[in-house]
Amino acid sequence: xxxxxxxxxxxxxxxxxxxxxxxxxxxxxxxxxxxxxxxxxxxxxxxxxxxxxxxxxxxxxxxxxxxxxxxxxxxxxxxxxxxxxxxxxxxxxxxxxxxxxxxxxxxxxxxxxxxxxxxxxxxxxx
Numbered sequence: 748x749x750x751x752x753x754x755x756x757x758x759x760x761x762x763x764x765x766x767x768x769x770x771x772x773x774x775x776x777x778x779x780x781x782x783x784x785x786x787x788x789x790x791x792x793x794x795x796x797x798x799x800x801x802x803x804x805x806x807x808x809x810x811x812x813x814x815x816x817x818x819x820x821x822x823x824x825x826x827x828x829x830x831x832x833x834x835x836x837x838x839x840x841x842x843x844x845x846x847x848x849x850x851x852x853x854x855x856x857x858x859x860x861x862x863x864x865x866x867x868x869x870x871x872x873x
Contacts, residue, residue, distance in 0.1 A: 769823040773798050778805065778855040793871040798828060798849055801858035806830070808851040815855060822846065 751757065764772075774797045781792040798804065798818060805815045816830040827846035834842040859865050 766823060769826065771797065772826050773821055773823060773828065773849045775804065775849050775852050775854050777857075778853045780855065781857070792868055796854060796857065796868060796871075798852070798854065799858055799861075799864070801860075802854055803856035804828075804830060804852040805855045806833070806847060806852055809847070811845070811847070819844065828852070 751760075761772075774795050776795045777792055782790060784790050798821065800818050800820060802818045803815060804818060806812050811833055814830075814833060816832055819829045819831050821828050825846065827848055829844040829846055830852075833845045833847065835845045837843050857864075857868070859868075
């Protein structure tokens with residue numbers, strides 16, 4: 748990404764970003780469960796982590812704030828995620844998943860079933 752301060756160049760950089768950079772933007776801070784410190788004052792986990800399908804997140808901003816749910820899907824193009832049971836009503840009375848930006852959520856429970864992810868999180872200790 749560029750180092751420019753101009754908003755138009757910031758937006759352009761986000762629009763033209765590679766898939767790898769867009770995926771990194773889908774990250775959120777970890778909740779209090781993962782902020783525990785050991786006897787030396789070091790945390791076991793980093794401050795934030797990339798969101799994955801299956802993680803439990805708490806919405807902290809917006810209309811649905813205070814709601815917790817499991818991540819259903821991620822959209823790297825729009826930098827949004829959808830959460831189970833967070834829906835909006837359409838004009839034809841159908842329900843549609845409401846996209847939420849990753850900056851508006853906190854990860855409350857990580858899906859650590861993947862050994863690669865466990866290894867990455869342990870290596871990223873602060």
